[in-house]
Amino acid sequence: MIDVLYFAWVRERIGLPKEQVETSAATVAELVDELRQREERYALAFSDLRALRVAIDQELTEFDAPLAGAREVAFFPPMTGG
Known part of the structure; x- marks a missing residue:
């Protein structure tokens, strides 16, 4: 289970602001693929x-980063200056 x-x-x-996800994904990119397949809103x-x-x-990391041992993954748009 991962937040x-x-x-x-x-x-x-x-x-949703957050959810717990049961995943077999090895990388962030694989997690994104799993999420995309859930519903149109994720896609x-x-x-x-x-x-x-x-x-x-x-x-901060990249989409090819491994998820082994991760407790939390956060997705957000790039930060802009200001």
Whole structure:
């Protein structure tokens, strides 16, 4: 079981701030593929990964990062200055 957190427009598209996900994914990219297959709203939220950033256990990482031992994955748009 892994906690998946959604921020900003990702949360708006999916309709949840967070959820617990049972996954067999080895990487973040595999987790995204599993989520995309759930429902249309997930497919829309994850349609363009270039528009997203990801963190594992609050550390910024890439979509090919392994999930082994991770407790939390967060998805959010890139931060802008200001």
